[in-house]
Amino acid sequence: MTVLTAALELRGVNAGYGKVAVLHDVDLVVPERGIVALLGPNGAGKSTMLRVASGRTEPTSGAVYLRGTDVTGRSPERLARTGLCSVPEGRAVFPNLSVVDNLRMWTYRPGVKRKDVEEQAYARFPRLKERRRQLAGKLSGGEQQMLAMSRALTANPDVLLLDEISMGLAPVVTAELFALVRQIADDGTPVLLVEQFARTALEVADTVAVMSQGRIRVTGSPDEVRDSVLETYLHAHPAPPV
Ligand SMILES: Nc1ncnc2c1ncn2[C@@H]1O[C@H](COP(=O)(O)OP(=O)(O)OP(=O)(O)O)[C@@H](O)[C@H]1O
Ligand SMILES: [Mg+2]
16 A cells, blocks of 8 residues: 655644734645645735745744655755745746846756756746746746746756746736646646635646635635635635636
């Protein structure tokens, strides 16, 4: 019998900022395969979850496991080297550097060669190759997200965390990005993503977790959670886009 180890697991996590408690006893499992989407209204604690998972916020109690290893309290840099990479909210590129220089700055894991990094990035996102001499700040929003994802993928991570990559993008660009995320997951990198649009998340994810007020309310397949997603969103003030 094979015992399945989760790629990433948060167990009984409490976390916040200063005296303000944001996450209350949160459990979340990202399996070794597929896409987990985290949904919920503004201020629910989604980004805080990703911050805890990536070591940018230390939990006040509870633990974070990466492939079964307790990594609670490790620095984001160390986590990135051990296999957890994230694209935080907002576009994580250096606007005044070219695409190629952005890629060259991001060789996290020992033994990763610059040339391989570039080749991998261009193979996955051919549009970046055409624009390799262009300043990253002059790329379209979707292209900047592709560059940010390339950076994260160069480390060949055990799990990829994405926070609202569709922010400010046209629906057609969002659809294109999520097709690429699907491909990344199908190629074997599990993904945990936060998404503002419930409909998009229900389409792309294998598992959906719905949060409100710092707690996970429901977890399941898109079909299982569809009704409670709408319910959670209906009771949110102000009502977020669905
Ligand atoms: N750096 C911070 N200092 C203090 N409070 C914070 C900080 N970051 C977030 N918070 C608070 O923590 C709560 C959860 O915020 P978080 O960013 O995790 O929500 P979110 O679900 O990602 O929301 P959104 O959909 O708007 O991005 C909010 O009440 C927010 O005001
Ligand atoms: Mg957020």
